[in-house]
Each structure stands twice: as structure tokens, then as C-alpha cells.
Amino acid sequence: MPANPPTLPAGLTTRPLRLDDARAVYEVIAAQELADTGEVAIEEADIVGDWARPSHDLAARSVAVLDGAAIVGYAELMGADRADTAVLPSHRGRGIGTWLAHWLQERARALGSSVVGMPVPQGSPGDRLLEALGFRVRWTSWVLRLPEGATIAERPLPPGHVVRAAEPDERRAAHAVLEDAFLEWSERERESFEDFEAVTTGRPGFEPWNLRVVLDPDGVVVGVAVVLVSDDGRTGYVDRLAVRRDRRGEGLAQALLVDAFARTREHGTTTSELSTDSRTGALGLYRRVGMQEVSVWVNRAVDLGATKEKAESLPHLH
Template structure:
């Protein structure tokens, strides 16, 4: 059993700062805020504006009810957002750290989570970062670890032959429902969350800004049924191919399908001009050793810190 967090008064923000719910037109400002924080904390920018736009386009997400921006005049200097039941995201502009803004955001998230019926609220932060240290001091526990992995320059994932009769190709539009089913069935084996609505899935994949049909890869069994899926994206600067999601149906595992999908995804990304290959995984999946075995190296370590609300 974990100690639960008793409601506490939200501390005041520094004088001169104002707040309001975010609007879709704020996506660029949020991206620039998050990018500034990532440059400071991990030395590079991982977030893309398309990630934010796609999340905000999900029909189930009420941005006005689940977000807050902190403004210094016309400049967005911090924000917090609650997606679904328990996933939070926050950022504070590095130049505004040490003023109590992060503490205010943490209290705001707990209060809003309780109002929305959440039992726990958690968020990813780089391990050892100022955000990690702050959340620990506020009573947020580590739920799981996650890692970003990259293929070193000149290294490729070893080829893995598909079983006879299996094939990898781009998904066809009519296959989207089964693609969604394969992904959700696999991820819900270890992820404690509600099943993602199909319309939310569409908004974050085919509806994502910049999506092209080749980004959604599938493995077909000899009967032509989708049994594995990889979602591969290309960074805004065109240099990195990133496998956003990878899943194989439970009864089709241990046949090399995941590795074949990984090889295909990175190869297709290279065909579209990328020179770097990345993905992320976390401690709930047990996949870290698999990715290390095929030559990938950890480039950053994150922790998901959470606090119980009831």
C-alpha cells in the first residue's frame, strides 16, 4: 500500500503571473516551452509540435477542462495538462525555475485530478532532473522507468526472416480497426489505463500532422490477417526515424515478427532520408534487453513519478 496524498491548499503563484486554460492555438507556444526544458535537461529536443497537436485533436480530450498555462505577460512560461485518467505533462521554462511554479502546477494537477475522478496522477521526467527532484520532494513515487534508445551510426538491426507465408507492408485504410485492436490488446497487457477509443487512435496516427501511409507498418499472417503493427515517424528535421509503437499479437510472438517489423520500420525511414533510428520502452514491457541485443543503446533515462489521490 502507498501513502495517499491528502488535499492541501495550492500555494500562490509569484506576483505578475497569470493563468488560463490552453487553447489549440497555443500548441506552438507549448512546444517551444517543452523544447527549452528538454534542451536544458537532456541536451536535445525530443518533443515535436505534431505530438501536441495530435493529442489535442483526440475527441475524448477536453483541453479547456484539463489544462492550464502560466503566462508572464505574453510569454508562456509553464503549463500542466491531464490526459485521460492519470497521465500528466508539465513544463517550466528553465529561466523561471526556483520560483515555486512547479510546485503550484503539481498542486493544480492533484486538485484537477480529484475533480475529474482520478485516483492517481503521474508524469514522465528525466531521471535526476530538477523536475524529478521536485516531484520526489512533494511525495511523488516512481511508478516505472523508461528509456530512449538509439542505433549507433553505421549500425543496423540484424535482419530476421519472416515465417513462411508472412509479409510486411504498409497498412491499408480498411485495416485501421484491426491495427488499433492489435496495439491496444498488446499495450493493455501491462498498461493500467482505459482502452483507447478508436477515434482517438485515428487522431493520433493517420490524423497526426505529416502522417503518410508508409508510417503505419503491419505484419500479415498467411491468411492476410494483421498480427503485428509498427508506427514509425520522421522527426521535423528529417534526420530521425522513430518507432512510436510496436506490438505483436500474443499468439504470434516468438517468431521474430517484432524484429522484422523493427528492421522494416527503420529501413523505410532511411528510404525517406533519415540518418538516425530511435525508439523508447519502459520497465513494464520487459523489452529493454531485446533492443539492446539488436544493437541499440540507451541515450536517456526517464522516470514516471505519480501520487495517489484517494
């Protein structure tokens, strides 16, 4: 640890986040995304869903930085090692980002984590700051978009299979397919069904058609897609997509994409997006169906047993 831990500028105060801070936090994140990528991807419903997860202790795992009554920066720790943080662009250069990075490491250590990391746009001020603080790149993520007016070639389902909205009694099976697939490459605890419900069926604005499933001839769930529509109604998002391991290579993922993008177009969208990262090996699939990268993110992490933080000698980039 540094001999002199970073301090916040005079006049700024801190407190844990509260549920009624969701809008203010959204505005901070949105302003940072717009400055760094030229677009806003975050939605307030994303934050509300995350904070509604029964496993998440917001008060114990978050901090807000305030200038008067206004939140100008925040950080929170999700699970064992996932962090999220943002600073209003108008308040960059004051050392807030350095202080938040230090806070996250201290909080993660206190909770027993051995590593903590967060996503940042590649080459952004946040990326440069974390690199200077000794955070390494764990993986790279891409946001991909299907160009307006483009479609994905139809891929027929195997005989007897169907893709449709999940029935309520199929949601646990859908969750199991998603978790089994994601845990093949993601090093984290298994998500509870209750947490899954909070961020899907419990997400503000959820409609039954948002949860798509592929059923085999016996009615067993073998593929899943979680599909969302942006607040402005223009963009359809595939938030999660998975196919059961023993059923891959049969075109089920492509069929789910065709279905997902068609359903969002029925609800007025003009473009479709999703994200993937270097752990999944799925980038090639999305490129082959005509999707194009629109932004690149890196997940930067620091090992807490041997941090190389150098906050006292760093320029205030974030």
C-alpha cells in the first residue's frame, strides 16, 4: 500500500449509495460514457436491477463522492471481484478516480477478495489511470452492432425444435442453461435464481417476450437469449445468449440471434447490439453474421496480495 493513501479534494464528502441514488448514478455513468465513447449504453433500469439482487449489499459495497448534495463520482463492488466506477467528466483531474480505485481495493480486501477489476473503454482516461495504478488487462470486450437495415441469414432449427418466449415455469431451466454456459469461462460464484430474476423479470420494463428459449422436441430448454430494447426505442440488445454445451454447432445460437433481432424490430428498433469478450470465443460468430465492432473495452484488475498502486506520484487522469 502507498505510504500516503490518496485523499479527496477539500469540500468533497462521501457516503454509501442508497436505492434512491439510481438516477443520479445513471447520470454520472452516462456522462462518462458519452465523453469516452460518444454514446450512452447504460440505462437506469440496469442499475435498478443490479441493486435489487438479494445478494447485493449496496450499503456495504458502495461509496458516493459528493460535491454539496450532488453525486460526482461513485464506486461499488459486485460479487467477489467485479467493480464499477465513474466520475463526472467535469470533475476529472481532481484525484477522485485515484481515490475511488484505492477505496475499491481496500473494500475488496476487507471482504476477502484476492483481485478486483473493472471495465473501462480502451484508451480512455480511466484506462490510462488504472494502467498507471498497476491494473493489468484481464480480458477485452467488444460491443458489436448489426448495421441499420441489415439482417442475419436465417438458420433453420433442427426438426422438432422451436424458439419462443419462455413460459414462467421454464425460467429456472433458462437460468440453468445460462449459468452452465457462462461458468465455463467466467470465474465467479454461481448466480442464484433470485438474483437472475432481479436483473431479468424484475428489471423495470421487462415483458415476457424479452426472455427467449429454444426448446427441443421434448420441450427441454437447450438455448436462451435475454433481449432488451433501449429507452429511446431505437436499439435492440441481446443481453445474454447461451446454448447448452452438448447442443452447440447446430445453429441454435444463430437462430436465437435471428429471432431476437426480429422480435426487437417488431417493437420498433432499427439497430441491434450485443457485447462479447475474449474469454468466450464468440467474436468470430458475430462477425460472420455481419455484426461490426463499435467500441472496445478492457477489464483491468489488480491482484490485492501484491498491488503496485502508486497513487501518491500519479497525475490525476480521471
